[in-house]
Amino acid sequence: MSGFPILSLMLLVPLAAALVCLYLDAKSARVLALAATLANLALGVVLWLNFDVGGAQWQFQESHELFAGFKYALGIDGIALLLIMLSVFLMPVCIGASWKSVEKRVGEYMAAFLLVEMLMIGVFAAQDLFLFYIFFEAGLIPMYLIIGIWGGADRIYASYKFFLYTLLGSVLMLIAMLWMVNVSGTTDIPTLMAYDFDPQAQTWLWLAFFASFAVKMPMWPVHTWLPAAHVQAPTAGSVILAGVLLKMGGYGFIRFSLPMFPEASAQFAPLIWGLSMTAVVVTSLIALVQDDMKKLIAYSSVAHMAIVTVGLFAFNAQGLEGSMLVMLSHGLVSGALFLCVGIIYDRLHTREIARYGGLAINMPRYALFFLLFTMASIGLPGTSGFVGEFLSLAGAYQVSSWVGLISTTSIILGAAYMLYLYRRVVFGPQKNADAAAMPDLDAREILMVVALAIPVLWMGIYPESFMAPMRADIAALEARIARAAPEGDAKPTAGNPKPAHEEVSAHGGAH
Numbered sequence: 001m002s003g004f005p006i007l008s009l010m011l012l013v014p015l016a017a018a019l020v021c022l023y024l025d026a027k028s029a030r031v032l033a034l035a036a037t038l039a040n041l042a043l044g045v046v047l048w049l050n051f052d053v054g055g056a057q058w059q060f061q062e063s064h065e066l067f068a069g070f071k072y073a074l075g076i077d078g079i080a081l082l083l084i085m086l087s088v089f090l091m092p093v094c095i096g097a098s099w100k101s102v103e104k105r106v107g108e109y110m111a112a113f114l115l116v117e118m119l120m121i122g123v124f125a126a127q128d129l130f131l132f133y134i135f136f137e138a139g140l141i142p143m144y145l146i147i148g149i150w151g152g153a154d155r156i157y158a159s160y161k162f163f164l165y166t167l168l169g170s171v172l173m174l175i176a177m178l179w180m181v182n183v184s185g186t187t188d189i190p191t192l193m194a195y196d197f198d199p200q201a202q203t204w205l206w207l208a209f210f211a212s213f214a215v216k217m218p219m220w221p222v223h224t225w226l227p228a229a230h231v232q233a234p235t236a237g238s239v240i241l242a243g244v245l246l247k248m249g250g251y252g253f254i255r256f257s258l259p260m261f262p263e264a265s266a267q268f269a270p271l272i273w274g275l276s277m278t279a280v281v282v283t284s285l286i287a288l289v290q291d292d293m294k295k296l297i298a299y300s301s302v303a304h305m306a307i308v309t310v311g312l313f314a315f316n317a318q319g320l321e322g323s324m325l326v327m328l329s330h331g332l333v334s335g336a337l338f339l340c341v342g343i344i345y346d347r348l349h350t351r352e353i354a355r356y357g358g359l360a361i362n363m364p365r366y367a368l369f370f371l372l373f374t375m376a377s378i379g380l381p382g383t384s385g386f387v388g389e390f391l392s393l394a395g396a397y398q399v400s401s402w403v404g405l406i407s408t409t410s411i412i413l414g415a416a417y418m419l420y421l422y423r424r425v426v427f428g429p430q431k432n433a434d435a436a437a438m439p440d441l442d443a444r445e446i447l448m449v450v451a452l453a454i455p456v457l458w459m460g461i462y463p464e465s466f467m468a469p470m471r472a473d474i475a476a477l478e479a480r481i482a483r484a485a486p487e488g489d490a491k492p493t494a495g496n497p498k499p500a501h502e503e504v505s506a507h508g509g510a511h
């Protein structure tokens with residue numbers, strides 16, 4: 001694979017297909033979009049199989065000088081590999097979810113989704129600061145169109161709110177990037193990750209990047225665009241928004257805030273912990289009282305992403321690895337939950353929880369898969385949700401037992417709102433004749449939910465296959481930020497027993 005520009009090819013395939021889709025009829029556009037996303041998934045598998053786990057940190061690198069100060073530079077490490085795999089895996093599911101539900105301007109719809117795929121891969125593969133910024137910001141445009149054109153009744157309000165929230169934070173990030181390039185003399189991201197900026201300057205740079213990444217995550221209290229965007233977006237729009245676009249904020253913290261500004265990250269860690277703990281409790285309680293299924297899952301996303309930020313700013317390998325696994329798991333599970341909502345919405349055209357009930361009787365296959373994804377969202381052992389949350393919370397506990405304790409309430413509160421949702425939709429009497437007459441999953445829908453169920457169980461049973469590619473990169477990041485790591489109040493000693501002489505003195509001397 002050395003020398004073959006596979007990352008450029010993965011950008012080119014969806015871009016070319018998007019341009020062609022604009023000129024095709026509805027049926028042809030659907031087929032081409034599915035073919036292009038499956039081709040990119042195949043390329044992603046090739047990328048995964050050829051990634052050398054014990055090799056160099058940066059692999060599949062390409063670099064071309066375009067003009068003064070701007071390079072087309074691509075390359076990935078294990079962290080970027082996993083997020084690219086998540087992106088290319090979810091895209092065929094999104095096309096499948098839109099197969100019947102989208103009937104107007106199908107060519108443009110498919111083109112917008114293919115463009116989203118290209119830009120997502122670009123964000124994770126970019127190794128030039130300004131190239132990253134272009135991909136990061138350009139992703140707003142197709143998503144804005146997807147919500148604004150194919151969304152629900154209040155789609156215009158939701159799309160404007162989404163666009164303005166995410167754009168405003170990014171203007172500050174661009175100013176910070178220009179200053180960084182001026183001081184360091186390079187736009188190369190791997191070089192900047194090892195560059196030591198002045199600690200006082202780091203404070204302002206960190207805040208500028210935080211303004212963008214906090215909105216993207218989204219962190220409480222700048223999360224209010226997310227429920228509106230999810231509720232109005234078409235099903236596939238919600239899947240990709242929750243599945244991948246929210247992960248760009250977490251990726252930003254891992255790639256920029258922590259390695260480039262370690263002192264500032266430690267300085268602001270209490271702020272992150274405070275916002276995250278608030279998010280876990282507040283958004284979980286808000287989720288508990290929702291009448292709209294999509295809104296409930298949207299608020300649960302904010303609570304889950306708060307676990308990611310807690311783990312990232314724990315400044316230890318457990319927290320960092322846990323955060324990455326939570327991001328991957330949340331991408332699969334929340335995408336699957338939005339798909340489950342979309343499946344019954346296509347039949348009854350309502351997301352009101354009260355309109356359903358007793359679906360286990362007429363839709364047993366649906367009830368089974370919905371149960372699996374509900375349990376994964378709660379973090380049941382054996383599903384993808386457990387491993388990441390356990391590691392993130394264990395990492396957080398090492399730094400602060402209070403942060404660990406309050407963040408752990410997410411598991412209890414998550415079980416409360418998810419099981420309450422499941423009981424009202426799937427069990428109980430069949431109050432509504434329309435809901436009682438809905439047919440069970442068809443072959444297309446079974447294919448989509450099975451495709452998502454496999455990695456959810458795989459990650460839960462054998463997480464090592466997801467942890468191995470990123471372990472060296474997480475270790476390198478931990479070594480980089482170790483000098484600024486805050487002193488923890490929790491002193492777990494499991495696996496690290498006291499020396500023998502200490503034990504002797506503790507018992508009042510040798511006998």
